[in-house]
Amino acid sequence: MAGGCCGILPGMDLDHAVNSVRADVPTCWTVVVPGPFFGGFTYHLEGDPPPPAPGMRVRVPFGRSERVAVVIEPASADGQETRPIAAVLDAHPLLDAETLACLRWAAAYYHHPLGDVVFSALPKALRGTRDLQVDALALTEAGREAAEAGTARGARQRDALMALHEAGAPVPATALGAASVRRRLVERGWARPTSMIAPADWPDPPEGQGGLAPVLNDEQRAAVEAVSAGLARFDAWLLQGVTGSGKTEVYLALIERVLASGRQVLVVVPEISLTPQLIERFARRLDVVPAVLHSGLADGERLAAWRAVAAGSARLVIGTRSAAFVPLPRPGLIVVDEEHDAALKQQEGFLYHARDVLVWRARQLDVPIVLGSATPSLETLRHAWAGRYHHLRLTRRATGARMPVMHCLDIRAQPMEGGLSPALMRAIERHLLAGGQVMLYLNRRGYASSLVCHACGWVAGCPHCDAFLTWHRQIGRLRCHHCGYEQGVPAECPSCQAPLSVRGLGTEQLEDVLAARFPGFGIVRLDRDATAGKGVMAESLARVGRGEARLVVGTQMLVKGHDFPGVSLVGVVNADQALFASDFRGPERFAQSLLQVAGRAGRAERPGEVLVQTHDPEHPVLRRLLDQDYEAVMAAELAEREQAELPPTRFAALVRADAPEAGVARAFLARVANAVRSESGDQLAVWGPVSAPLARRAGRHRFQLLLLSRVRSTLHQALWRVDESVGSRRPGQGLRWSIDVDPIDLA
Numbered sequence: 001m002a003g004g005c006c007g008i009l010p011g012m013d014l015d016h017a018v019n020s021v022r023a024d025v026p027t028c029w030t031v032v033v034p035g036p037f038f039g040g041f042t043y044h045l046e047g048d049p050p051p052p053a054p055g056m057r058v059r060v061p062f063g064r065s066e067r068v069a070v071v072i073e074p075a076s077a078d079g080q081e082t083r084p085i086a087a088v089l090d091a092h093p094l095l096d097a098e099t100l101a102c103l104r105w106a107a108a109y110y111h112h113p114l115g116d117v118v119f120s121a122l123p124k125a126l127r128g129t130r131d132l133q134v135d136a137l138a139l140t141e142a143g144r145e146a147a148e149a150g151t152a153r154g155a156r157q158r159d160a161l162m163a164l165h166e167a168g169a170p171v172p173a174t175a176l177g178a179a180s181v182r183r184r185l186v187e188r189g190w191a192r193p194t195s196m197i198a199p200a201d202w203p204d205p206p207e208g209q210g211g212l213a214p215v216l217n218d219e220q221r222a223a224v225e226a227v228s229a230g231l232a233r234f235d236a237w238l239l240q241g242v243t244g245s246g247k248t249e250v251y252l253a254l255i256e257r258v259l260a261s262g263r264q265v266l267v268v269v270p271e272i273s274l275t276p277q278l279i280e281r282f283a284r285r286l287d288v289v290p291a292v293l294h295s296g297l298a299d300g301e302r303l304a305a306w307r308a309v310a311a312g313s314a315r316l317v318i319g320t321r322s323a324a325f326v327p328l329p330r331p332g333l334i335v336v337d338e339e340h341d342a343a344l345k346q347q348e349g350f351l352y353h354a355r356d357v358l359v360w361r362a363r364q365l366d367v368p369i370v371l372g373s374a375t376p377s378l379e380t381l382r383h384a385w386a387g388r389y390h391h392l393r394l395t396r397r398a399t400g401a402r403m404p405v406m407h408c409l410d411i412r413a414q415p416m417e418g419g420l421s422p423a424l425m426r427a428i429e430r431h432l433l434a435g436g437q438v439m440l441y442l443n444r445r446g447y448a449s450s451l452v453c454h455a456c457g458w459v460a461g462c463p464h465c466d467a468f469l470t471w472h473r474q475i476g477r478l479r480c481h482h483c484g485y486e487q488g489v490p491a492e493c494p495s496c497q498a499p500l501s502v503r504g505l506g507t508e509q510l511e512d513v514l515a516a517r518f519p520g521f522g523i524v525r526l527d528r529d530a531t532a533g534k535g536v537m538a539e540s541l542a543r544v545g546r547g548e549a550r551l552v553v554g555t556q557m558l559v560k561g562h563d564f565p566g567v568s569l570v571g572v573v574n575a576d577q578a579l580f581a582s583d584f585r586g587p588e589r590f591a592q593s594l595l596q597v598a599g600r601a602g603r604a605e606r607p608g609e610v611l612v613q614t615h616d617p618e619h620p621v622l623r624r625l626l627d628q629d630y631e632a633v634m635a636a637e638l639a640e641r642e643q644a645e646l647p648p649t650r651f652a653a654l655v656r657a658d659a660p661e662a663g664v665a666r667a668f669l670a671r672v673a674n675a676v677r678s679e680s681g682d683q684l685a686v687w688g689p690v691s692a693p694l695a696r697r698a699g700r701h702r703f704q705l706l707l708l709s710r711v712r713s714t715l716h717q718a719l720w721r722v723d724e725s726v727g728s729r730r731p732g733q734g735l736r737w738s739i740d741v742d743p744i745d746l747a
């Protein structure tokens, strides 16, 4: 790896800044630090402390200060002068060879600086100099004799002495009782103070927790047996099962077998499905304490869980996308649930897709990976259709409940009330009176999408974005959903003083309309505004679960995971918004959301009904979806993508740039486009630069350039050329730019 740098310190060439005296040292190491550097930096070790190893942290002089760095590999000085490592911070590597290899692959694949990638894989608590050493006591010879003779007086002293004796090794001080007790042990010459690496222990489950597994049905059993037959090697499995078909039971049966063989299992789920109920279900059934890894943990909790996994003492890990990089010394199986979910792709900074990283890792670890979904991504389906992944299907609901019946409601020329057609109103009433619960899905929060003036055409817009402000009536504010800007609601049109009216429909308004029309049935709203407070979400879900709320209104939040057995009607308030989305993934996303939300209906005895409001009842995607033939929808979609030369039939990367001045960002991408065009043949398509769909956000003008190729290596060569031609990830003039490989979102 080259010792390159990007000159972020003005007027200073870091390659020289880090160099100084000694050219004669035999051994050097390449290390990385966080920051916009593509390469690593070379340092040597002075004196004769134990040398570092790849995956350990070191402290190094860097420019005019010191930084914590991670050692990547030994290097040769190549006649260059290098500066010395100031201190080696770890006695054992934090990242093992396999994890480091994965991080290096990911940095190269996603064209992201390696230092950022490596540091993002460490728990926050280890990104600094934090030492894993803790105070400890070691037993002395006198202590051993005292323990064997039973001469200790006082129960607490005796307990501590016996604990030391039984451990046969130093024990962390905090595990040996009160400070006064420990002091007495030392004073009596039975123990001496020392230090040790804090153990990465993980608790055993409480006794008698094991839950009973249901008897698997034929399809489930076939799936479990197929994967079980190949547990000792890499294979990718797509487990495509309709909502409620018992995919989780299949995971549980597989995980049970792998845990029984003493190996580790990593389960990655989208952020929103990592609920206490899910963790509890795994814990109870598998009789283990899962190590949970997600961004909401306190630093100490995350450190403890991460270390226990990295040490191999925690055998089951359940986490969100960042768990994809946790070291697994005894790997046995990887599961990615809801593999189609966009939340598995990191959308800022290091833009990796956890599913794709994990498929790569599973191959490298030589363990099977199971990708589960009711609505697999087109990428994954295509691999399965081509035979690269094995394809397992669960076609029936495990509880015997029938799949819901789906119809669309043509709302052209219908008298609408708060976005609801008379037919949908009647259906809601019918289901409520029959004792069912009703769920209404609308992908826009707030009361109305905008305030408009009918007299002069004024619209309340965000001063910083090319977007309308959303009216949130309950807090009496207008809010921008893109940058967070807020302002009060004007009493009249600021430009002509006419009264203002509302346009568009949000969840708040829907809630009001339903509450007025169906009083006394109890209503719960599930969206980011309504569930912001701590515990509010759990309480809302509990109200639905207990049947106190018979009406549920919500956004995307409704789509995922929650199992509400009483729901018999799902209403999709506005299908058109998604059907006519500008993004090429619009139809795929819509199909996924619709089938997932429909899957909330009729999970138990009550047969489910799904009604979809649209102005375009003949839309081909909608027609095919009503037959609930997801694979047929996706096969048609794949043909269209091939026709349009779009992913997944092409490898794609998006180069984004934004700046306070539009000209700066556009000119930058035009230069980048020229650089790649001049050197790539007709293997590479370069689209743009064009304005991003949201052309201005938080005061910055946004442009993008889409690169497409049938050949992955051609695309990646082009991306290296982009980096070369720019020379820096922070080129000045307030410009920010980034590369998004396999973008899932062109916004």
Ligand code: ADP
Pocket: 214, 215, 216, 217, 220, 241, 242, 243, 244, 245, 246, 247, 248, 249, 250, 398, 399
């Ligand atoms: P999915 O993960 O596909 O949504 P789950 O595994 O959560 O499905 O199962 C849906 C429901 O069906 C759960 O209540 C689960 O307990 C139940 N279930 C799963 N498999 C069986 C089975 N073989 N027999 C009876 N009930 C089952």
Ligand code: ZN
Pocket: 453, 454, 455, 456, 457, 458, 493, 494, 495, 496, 497, 498
């Ligand atoms: Zn006006």
Ligand code: ZN
Pocket: 462, 463, 464, 465, 467, 480, 481, 482, 483, 484, 485, 697, 698
């Ligand atoms: Zn804004």
